[in-house]
Amino acid sequence: MKKTLLVGFLLIAAFWAAAPASAHFGMIIPDKNLMERPGEITLEYRFWHPMENSGMSLVKPKAAGVALGEERADLLASLKEQKEGNATLWSGSYQVKKPGDYIFYMEPQPYWEPAEDCYIIHYTKTIVDALNAEEGWDQPLGLKMEIVPLTRPYGLWAGNSFTGKVLFKGAPLANADVEVEFYNNKGEMEIPAPVFVTQVVRTDANGVFTFTMPWGGWWGFAALTTDDQKMQKDGKPKNVELGGVLWIYLQPVK
Numbered sequence: 001m002k003k004t005l006l007v008g009f010l011l012i013a014a015f016w017a018a019a020p021a022s023a024h025f026g027m028i029i030p031d032k033n034l035m036e037r038p039g040e041i042t043l044e045y046r047f048w049h050p051m052e053n054s055g056m057s058l059v060k061p062k063a064a065g066v067a068l069g070e071e072r073a074d075l076l077a078s079l080k081e082q083k084e085g086n087a088t089l090w091s092g093s094y095q096v097k098k099p100g101d102y103i104f105y106m107e108p109q110p111y112w113e114p115a116e117d118c119y120i121i122h123y124t125k126t127i128v129d130a131l132n133a134e135e136g137w138d139q140p141l142g143l144k145m146e147i148v149p150l151t152r153p154y155g156l157w158a159g160n161s162f163t164g165k166v167l168f169k170g171a172p173l174a175n176a177d178v179e180v181e182f183y184n185n186k187g188e189m190e191i192p193a194p195v196f197v198t199q200v201v202r203t204d205a206n207g208v209f210t211f212t213m214p215w216g217g218w219w220g221f222a223a224l225t226t227d228d229q230k231m232q233k234d235g236k237p238k239n240v241e242l243g244g245v246l247w248i249y250l251q252p253v254k
């Protein structure tokens, strides 16, 4: 009996170990994505495994800011380093004074991933609607890789679908994988098998994808491609995985 248990345990351990490396996500999570009146918004910046809620470390990003129409504000200098376990993350804040759709973004430093023999750069965004403006959420920022929402990215209910368009250097990216994860930071969702951690949907010929989220909370989309430029690592050219990441919030339904 004991032997059977041990063998079973080893089989399960081997099964988990053989699973593909978990997906990394750049993250920007504000304390709210709707502001009814002017005030402060606080934000967390991470490089994370959202569904497993396990930390990677995010070094200070190359760029962090907020866009409101043509206006830009640099938030990099205001970011404060935080620790969660061994992982480094960053917190920021911003004073919202007028109506509009505020697009918060970050460009991280290239992250070297030995397991995949490549660099990873996740251009990350989230959108906050202030004072019921409901205008500007579909504006591309001109990031090298980004998801432009075709569904208004706030005021969503659990069970809603989200449609987005993936742009690489400003042009629609066909046939690209978009990884989807729930931010399971309270551990409320149990993971029955490794394939449930990251969902995958592929863009069509116009770079468009749609995904339906079964429950409320924060959901992240990471559109992925390999950059057409390489980066040097120890004198050798290495691939660069580019991610266009977008985080949206769905209101739970009782």
Ligand SMILES: [Cu+2]
Residues within 6 Å of the ligand: 022, 023, 024, 048, 049, 056
């Ligand atoms: Cu990782």
